[in-house]
Amino acid sequence: MTDAPTRIQVAGSAGTDPYEVLVGRQLLGELPGLIGPKAKRVAVLHPEALAETGEAIRQDLAEQGYEAIAVQLPNAEESKTVEVAAYCWKALGQTNFTRTDVIVGVGGGATTDLAGFVAATWLRGVRWIAVPTTVLAMVDAAVGGKTGINTAEGKNLVGAFHPPAGVLCDLAALDSLPVNDYVSGLAEIIKAGFIADPVILDLIEADPEAARTPAGAHTAELIERSIRVKAEVVSGDLKESGRREILNYGHTLAHAIEKNERYNWRHGAAVAVGMVFAAELGRIAGRLDDATADRHKAILTSVGLPVTYRGDQWPKLVETMKVDKKSRGDLLRFIVLDGLAKPTVLEGPDPAMLLAAHAEIAA
Secondary structure, three states, X not given: OOOOOEEEEEOOOOOOOOEEEEEEOOOHHHHHHHHOOOOOEEEEEEEHHHHHHHHHHHHHHHHOOOEXXXXXXXXXXXXXXXXXXXXHHHHHHHOOOOOOOXXXXXXXXXXXXXXXXXXXXXXXXXEEEEEEOOHHHHHHHOOOOEEEEEEOOEXXXXXXXXXXXXXXXXXXXXXXXXXHHHHHHHHHHHHHHHHOOOHHHHHHXXXXXXXXXXXXXXXXXXXXXXXXXXXXXXHHOOOOOOHHHHHHOOXXXXXXXXXXXXXXXXXXXXHXXXXXXXXHHHHHOOOOOHHHHHHHHHHHHHOOOOOOEOHHHHHHHHHHHHOOOOOEOOEOXXXXXXXXXXXXXXXXXXXXXXXXXHHHHEO
């Protein structure tokens, strides 16, 4: 007998339906209920690394009476291309996928980003369900309805707002996650702590070593708290026209680092460096107190996340940040803190301030 899952509501906005994020163990029995009786066909999109899991889910759905197909994708960010999306569209077309059918995305954040984008664009929008299998995907990518693919020019520049019909966060999937991938996801959890829920920071600081493993005492609570932060923010602002922008804390520089590293850096590692940069920017702008700024480096280092980046890359990073989707015209925009859990926008900061903040992360 497993414990009942935690159910976190995400309210619908701008004509979208509300949905639930379920957190617990052995949740795949919940999938048919989310797919619903109207669907005849289900496409299970999964990365190559999860071929066995994808096939097991496909088989289970076939036994439930659905016409289920499995569509294998490249691993990680390699799947987030228009070519891979086109491959998925072809698979849907060949199986006569209709508007009442459902896509299931099983995997990390790249997989759920792509699955959501394919669902948003097929027949101008079909229902989809996210089954995230990494910390990062559970607390970030699978919640909120932002879907997208990368281009040569940058990350997530092509996409759509298309919320899922439900999200299943099965914590058992984390038991086999490599430690570096697990720790990478902690960056988004720590971000949620700094922008909205400081209890997250207290829990990690009490035992950083335990926070680095799914066997830690607070794993479920950390993930649930992070999801609640994101759910609360996106419920009021689906299309990032207002408060949702605070979720980009640390991400303006992070996306530039990822592109500069040709996506060989883990997203969480880049976000960790980006948050230290944003904290320094806040401090230099006279908005953030020293103690909270210093706390960034301390907590990120304690769980094994990086806080520096190659100093000679700054000119390239600045150019990349200018085409970031958070920019407005030529104005760079950064989320900074006015204090703990007090995020705000800093628009068009003086280049000298940027340079000074960069000096703090330059390796």
